[in-house]
Structures are given as structure tokens and as C-alpha cells.
Amino acid sequence: MTASTTRQVDGRSARWAGYREKRRKELVDAALSAIAKHGPEVSVELMAEEAGVARPRLYKYFNDTADLGAAIAERVAEMVTAELAPMFNPRGTPREMIRAAIGAHTNWLAEHGNLYRYLSMNSATGESGQNVVADVKTVIARQVTGLFQYFLDQFGIQVPVVQPLAFGIVGLVESSAGSWLQEPNGLTLDELTDWLCDWTWQLLDQSLQVYGLELDPDLPLAEADPADG
16 A cells, blocks of 8 residues: 555545544434433434434444443533533632532532433443443532632641542432432422532531531631631
């Protein structure tokens, strides 16, 4: 094969790779739309119908059903982290910061219930080999860790339990919201969020008191001072 022929083949391969990636994204968008319409147990046939293609056509762009599921799950994980990330910018009182973070999370779950259920039901493994469901929870928990650390930085103290506390609270919020989606039992979204905020503050406050730090949840941190031990 001549150098010229090699360049032509490489060019075609690059164009196909670019087109394939673009088409995969379009098909995932259609799959997300089908999930939102038909629920988390939507069939691949309905996803293909939403995309306007026959089911076998999907497998020109995905290796198999598992590959399609992983691509969908990774996209949902990206949506979750993109939606929540700005809400972890700390400002205001501790209660306001907690409310902003938890409210963003519960609102996203309520607005995208079918996508959340799909993500939970399909614990797919992405290209990195990581479980995408666990990965998105880890991202959120690390953001919460940063939020809590912001509290502590105001007073120049280190609390060893910050990270496990953050991961525990994310698990609490995730499990509680997931249960609420299945059976609200008369509890409104605002009421659920209020309870979660109260529980979160109580856990955080009790942990800080162990280290001699007491904060008023309704006082901006810039004005707060540690209580006398």
C-alpha cells in the first residue's frame, strides 16, 4: 500500500469515527426521550422507534444492548453532575447552602424520575470500567465534602470525619428520594427536602460539636464565630 493510499484510508477511518460518534450521541438522545416517555423499562424497540430507525440499525453504532445501556447511563450521569455542580458553590448561611445543594438534587430526581430509575436499574459499566451509578454518587459526595470543608475552613480546623459524613449524607438523600419517588405517601417534594435538610444539619452539627465547634445554621459564615468551648 502506497503512502497516498494509506492517507486516504486513514482519512476515511477518521471521518467514519467522527460520524459514528455523532450518530451515537443522536441515538442516545432518542433513547433518553423514549425513557422519559415510556419509563425505565422501555424496550430497545421503542428506543429505535424514537430514533426513527429499525432495531438492527442501532447495532451498527453500538456493540450490543449492554453497550447501548452503558452509553445511556453515562449520559444520564453527565446530566446529573452538570445540573448539580453549580449548586455546590457555597454562599449564604449553612442552612441556605444545604438547602441549595439538597434542593437541586431532589428537584432533579423529581423532574427526571424515569431517567433516575433507569440509571438505578441499569448499573452499567462505562468505558473506564467504572460502574456509572456508583461513579456519579462519588462525584456528588466529593462535592458535598468540599461544601462541608468550606464550613471548616472558615475556622481553620480539620475534621477527619468530613468525607465519610459526606458520603453517608449522599446515601441518605439518594435512598430517601428514591423511596419517595416510588411511594410519596402524601409527602410533598418540599416537605421531603425540608426533612433531608434538617437531618443533614443535625448530622453535621453533632459532628462539629465533637470538635468543639458550634454554628448557628441561620447566620452567614462570615459573621459566625465558634462557640466558647
